[in-house]
Amino acid sequence: MKVAIYVRVSTDEQAKEGFSIPAQRERLRAFCASQGWEIVQEYIEEGWSAKDLERPQMRQLLKDIKKGNIDIILVYRLDRLTRSVLDLYLLLQTFEKYNVAFRSATEVYDTSTAMGRLFITLVAALAQWERENLAERVKFGIEQMIDEGKKPGGHSPYGYKFDKDFNCTIVEEEAKTVQMIYRLYCDGYGYRGIADRLNELGIKPRIAKEWNHNSIRDILMNDIYIGTYRWGNKVVQNNHPPIISETLFKKAQKEKRKKKR
Structure with missing residues (x-):
């Protein structure tokens, strides 16, 4: 039997005992040896979630299946394949x-029968429920952090510096650039025109090498610069010191609607 083994870990599982790449691969190789199976290919998916099939090694596996060179796909657990x-x-x-069979080294599945396919589908449904339930708990935890005056993870927006306790400091030079962006936009400049202007002046964005129309648009549409903090459906008004006035922000939004028409 020609076997392809599929191994996957997502970023938040890297440190979990038993889910590491070497641990999964060792278990699967031993399983194949005990069955007398030949491993023809190993697909190693590191740092990818199982929420969909858009993974490099998964795409390659599906291509190789169609060539007819694989009899069995072996995984450590079903949720390594998909959730x-x-x-x-x-x-x-x-x-x-x-005509490819599917096996798990730690679970009993038989995809050759209708009952086996029903059972595996029910298990996958529970795995999906677990993932969605975890996402809800994470969202609730983030909203609770905001209520407690703590900042969730992620980069501070251009012009600001937030610490873990949500204390905010305005980065003066960046704040001046934000104000310039709003003034130029309200004076008739477009996104690309503002980006070109800043690049000509040698003003650097925080992360990228130079400004582009997307980074300019994001700043112009972000009400964090008038003191509002948003995370999903959570909105906190007057959360931190504003960089621009509410009047200037509204003027920019009005200009956007006018240009859209």
Whole structure:
């Protein structure tokens, strides 16, 4: 039997015992040896979530299946392959079409029977529920942090510096650039024109090498510069010192609508 082993870890699972790349690969190789199977290919997916099938090694695996060189796909656990019920259904259809069996080294599945396919679908549904439940808990935790005056993770926006306790400091030079962007926009400049102007003046953005129309647009549409903090549906007014006036911000939004027309 020609076997392809598929190994995956997502970023937040790297340190979890038993889910590391070497641990999964060692277990799968031992399983194949015990069954007398030949490993023809190893697909190693490091740092990718199983929320969809848009993963480099998964795409390659699906291409190789269609060539007819694989008899069995072996994974450490079902959730290494996918956490989506719909994706599982699509994968099982593809496996069946090209006469490829699916096995897990730590779970008992038999995709050759209707009952086996039903069971594996139910397990995938529970895996998807677990992922969505975790996302809800993370969102709730972030909103709770904001209520407690703490800042969630991520970069501070251009012009500001937030510490972990949500204390805000205005970065003066960057704040002057933000004010210039709003003035130029209200004077009739477009996104690209403002970006070109800043690049000509040698003013650097915080992360990228130079300004572009996207970075200018993001600053012009972000009400964080009038003291508002947003995270999802959570909105906190007067959260921190503004860099521009509310009047100037509204003028910029009016200019945007006018240009859109």
